[in-house]
Amino acid sequence: MHLLPASFRKFIAEYPALLWVRLFGETLTSLSSTMIAPFLVLYLSENISGSVTLTMLVIGLQPFSEILLTLFAGGLTDRIRRKTMLLVALLIQGFAMLGMAFADSIAAFAVLYVLNGAGRSLFIPASRAHLADTIPPGQMASAFALLNTSSSIGAAIGPLLGVILYKYDPAMAFLFTAISLFVYAAAVLWKIPQTPLPEWAEAAHEKAPRFSRGAWKAYRPALAIMTLSLPISLFYAQTETNLQLHMKNTLPDYLQALALLIAVKGILLILFEFLLVKWTQHMPARWLITASYGCFFLVALGYAYIDSLPLLLAMQVLLVIGESVGLTQLLAFVTRIAPSSMRGRYFAITGTHWDISRMCGPYLGSLVLLHYGGTLLFTIVAGILVIGAFAMHRYLTVKEKTFPLAQEG
Known part of the structure; x- marks a missing residue:
């Protein structure tokens, strides 16, 4: 450590050990998981199910x-120590991935895919709530940016290795992902101290509102953010699934093109995400989040009408x-509006928009794709993003007055 430059040592010391363990684990797991993620639809449709529609239904199961588990998991996160939740969640995902490596039927794969989803339901709210408990509010956006950057490091390399694995033995990617999850769990067990819930949290939990008719007001901000974020997750749901099939029809070397697009995105995130967050952290969240809708809108139109790989790379x-x-700002905003004793539930609720879109989006998008083509599909997604941008901006304009931004530094 003493051999490192003083400025880097100071940077390391600014954040707790939890963040650096998470950075290690996220890099490792993203490297392995992105070996197969860009090609999952192709893998299932070509090697196991043989049907595009059945494949999309299976992908919607996770x-x-x-x-179904999100609200339960979020409440559990607010009652059980964070480290315990993280370990259980990682082990569930690890064993599910291990089983997927050897699954030879669509039914077996579906069951294991659901089990992996259960592990993710436990891990995501627990990890975000743990981060919110230990990171000062002014550093929250940059901490999330660092985590996303670590995932991007793996995501930049994984798809390129995935092309090789897909041609050799795609099931090996599931095995590598299982191993990485077990290593991540070992790092959490070894380097993160157990964190008992403070007495104030236990007392607050006893008074925390349950999901009854009179309690919806306490959860209304989380439900609003979740609903207004659906256009973004719908866009991502299509890029993760139906974009593969769309590019198969529009680009000659679609496997290499997909890997290159994801790798370039990962490299750009590694180089610029943390800097972009630092440069813009003093700007109003409503403008940053609305601008992101505009970026996704333009990218959706690009996917709809561009069939040139260089131009698609520019869209990244x-x-x-x-x-x-x-x-990143959206996650940081959730930490600003979430009561301390309800952080797990707030992250669980707001994150549900990803699950809703990934459950319905691939199947519904495949119907449009098969009958009308990918151009119309991504044009529709672009239109939904425009509507979402206006609605989110109006909502955040009101909320920012109630929850002012805590500045970093």
């Missing part, structure tokens, strides 16, 4: 299970800008 710049300043 977010469906996450929706807009995608990175939108993801860096918009999604």
Whole structure:
């Protein structure tokens, strides 16, 4: 450590050890998981199910299970120590991925896919609530940016390795992901101290509102953010699934093109995400988040009408800008509006928009794609993003007055 430059040592010391363990784990797991993620639709449709529609239904099972478990998981996160939740969630995902490596039927794969979704439902709210408990409010956006950057490091390399694995043995990617999850769990067990809930949190939980008719007011901000974020997650749901099939029909070397697009996005995120967040952190969240909708709108139109790989690569710049300043600020905004004793539930509720879109989006999008083509599909998604931008901006304009921004530094 003493051999490192003083400025870097100071930077390391600014954040707690939890963040650096998370950075290690997220880099490792994103590297392995992105080996197969860009090609999952192709893998299932070509090697296991043989049907595009059945494949999309199976892919929708994991977010469906996450929706069912999200509220339970969020409440559990506010009652059980964070480290315990993180370990259980990582082990569940690890064993599910291990089973997927050897699954030879669509039914077996579907069951394991649902089990993996259960693990994600436990991990995501617990990890975000743990971060909110330990990071000062002014550093929250930059901490989320660092985590996203670490994931991007793996995501930049994983798809390129995934092309090789897909041609050799795609199931190996699931095995590598399982190993990375077990290593991540070992790092959490070794380096993160157990964190018992403070007495104030336990007392607050006893008074925390349940999901009864009279309690909806306490959860209304989280439900509003979740609903207004649906256009973004719908866009991502299509890029993660139906974009693969759309590019298969429009680009000659679509496997290499997909890997290159994801790798370029990952490299750009590594280089610029943290800097973009730092440069824009003093700007109003409503403008940053609204601008991200605009970036996603332009990218959706690009996917709809552009069939040139160089131009599609250029569109990744807009995608990175939108993801860096918009999604990171959205997570930081949730920490500002969430009561301390309800952070797990707030992150669980607001994150549900990803599960809703990933459950319904791929299947509904495939119907449009098969009958009318990818151009119309991504044009519709672009229109939904415009509507979402106006609605989110109006809502955040009101909320920013109630929850002012805590400045970093």
